[in-house]
Amino acid sequence: MYKRLTAVIESSPLTTALAAITLVLGLLLTAGAFLYAPTDSIQGDVQRVFYIHAPMAICCYLAGGVVAGAGVLYLLTRNMFWDVIARSSAEIAVLFTTLVLVTGSLWGKPVWGTWWTWDARLTTTLILWFIYAGYLMLRSYVGEPERAARYSVLVGLLGAVDIPLVHVSVEWWRTLHPQGVIDSAGGSPALPGSMLILFGLGCLTMLALYTLLLLVRVRVELLRDRLLLAEESQLSEVEETEPARTGALANARPLRSPGNLP
Amino acid sequence: MHQNLGFLFAAFALTWAAFFVYLFYVQRLLAETGRRLRALERVSSARRAAPRRPDPETNGAD
Numbered sequence: 379m380y381k382r383l384t385a386v387i388e389s390s391p392l393t394t395a396l397a398a399i400t401l402v403l404g405l406l407l408t409a410g411a412f413l414y415a416p417t418d419s420i421q422g423d424v425q426r427v428f429y430i431h432a433p434m435a436i437c438c439y440l441a442g443g444v445v446a447g448a449g450v451l452y453l454l455t456r457n458m459f460w461d462v463i464a465r466s467s468a469e470i471a472v473l474f475t476t477l478v479l480v481t482g483s484l485w486g487k488p489v490w491g492t493w494w495t496w497d498a499r500l501t502t503t504l505i506l507w508f509i510y511a512g513y514l515m516l517r518s519y520v521g522e523p524e525r526a527a528r529y530s531v532l533v534g535l536l537g538a539v540d541i542p543l544v545h546v547s548v549e550w551w552r553t554l555h556p557q558g559v560i561d562s563a564g565g566s567p568a569l570p571g572s573m574l575i576l577f578g579l580g581c582l583t584m585l586a587l588y589t590l591l592l593l594v595r596v597r598v599e600l601l602r603d604r605l606l607l608a609e610e611s612q613l614s615e616v617e618e619t620e621p622a623r624t625g626a627l628a629n630a631r632p633l634r635s636p637g638n639l640p
Numbered sequence: 641m642h643q644n645l646g647f648l649f650a651a652f653a654l655t656w657a658a659f660f661v662y663l664f665y666v667q668r669l670l671a672e673t674g675r676r677l678r679a680l681e682r683v684s685s686a687r688r689a690a691p692r693r694p695d696p697e698t699n700g701a702d
Contacts, residue, residue, distance in 0.1 A: 404656065408652060408656075411652070412648075422644055423644055423645050423648050424644040424645075424647050424648050426648055427647070427648060427651045427652075430651065430652065430655050431651070434655070473658065473659075473662055476658075477654070477655050477658055480651075480654060480655075481651045481654070481655060484647045484648075484650055484651040484654075485647065485651065487647060488644040488647050587659060590663075591659075591662065591663065591666070594663065594666045594667065594670060595666055597670055598666060598669045598670045598673060601670065601673040601674060601677060602673055604677060605673055605676055605677045605680065608677060608680045608681065608684070609680065611684075612680060612683070612684050612687075615684065615687060615688075616687075
């Protein structure tokens with residue numbers, strides 16, 4: 379199964395097709411947000427930030443869910459394939475969370491009059507950013523791959539706990555951040571149809587973008603693992619043929635067990 | 641009517657620029673790793689194809 383999944387991920391036509399789809403969706407979204415979407419009567423034009431900000435926030439949740447899910451699958455199967463998925467998704471989660479915070483600030487300055495406030499939604503999102511940044515730091519500090527994978531599952535699960543908190547923070551605490559307009563209390567969306575269409579397009583665009591980035595990042599990680607194994611087998615070959623010259627090199631062998639890679 | 645357009649442009653420009661820069665960085669990483677892997681495979685196959693050098697300790701007697 380892993381070989382088939384790896385083959386799908388490493389398929390260049392799939393990546394090219396996804397990149398083309400993402401580009402078209404991105405252009406449509408940008409044009410739609412500027413030209414098609416109605417101007418908000420209270421917030422003015424800056425409200426259009428919503429069409430990228432909210433879909434990116436949803437993709438943060440998705441990326442965090444993938445980090446936690448793939449981490450748990452790694453613990454269950456001990457196959458490094460799942461760890462590759464988890465660490466790739468964590469990097470993309472940092473990117474999406476950063477952009478959610480930045481675009482939120484750019485919206486907050488004209489609407490709230492401040493770049494930042496310690497509001498529950500903003501604070502829990504910042505905590506989420508720290509969790510995924512910490513995840514990546516942990517990966518780079520722990521050298522041994524299997525140990526790094528095991529430890530980072532815990533951090534990934536911590537992120538998964540924070541995600542629902544981010545989502546319900548606007549209901550649990552009194553916040554400046556607007557309440558949900560898609561899943562409003564009445565059950566029906568509080569947005570007019572044209573805004574809802576663009577919001578849907580935004581979600582589709584960000585989903586395609588997330589999938590594309592994950593696909594390319596996973597390809598890099600799989601290739602890196604293969605490179606490490608090739609370096610290791612090269613070293614063994616040299617050891618066999620020229621043992622006297624490579625005695626010292628043997629200590630520098632990378633710690634990687636080839637058995638559990640896809 | 642165009643209120644705070646600067647903030648709106650900045651938000652969209654920053655978002656798309658960040659995604660393009662990240663995608664460019666990952667694509668470069670992919671190309672570089674692929675190039676290193678191919679170079680290593682070339683060295684490895686050349687080593688296998690080359691005749692084995694005699695061991696200086698046994699003076700090629702093995």
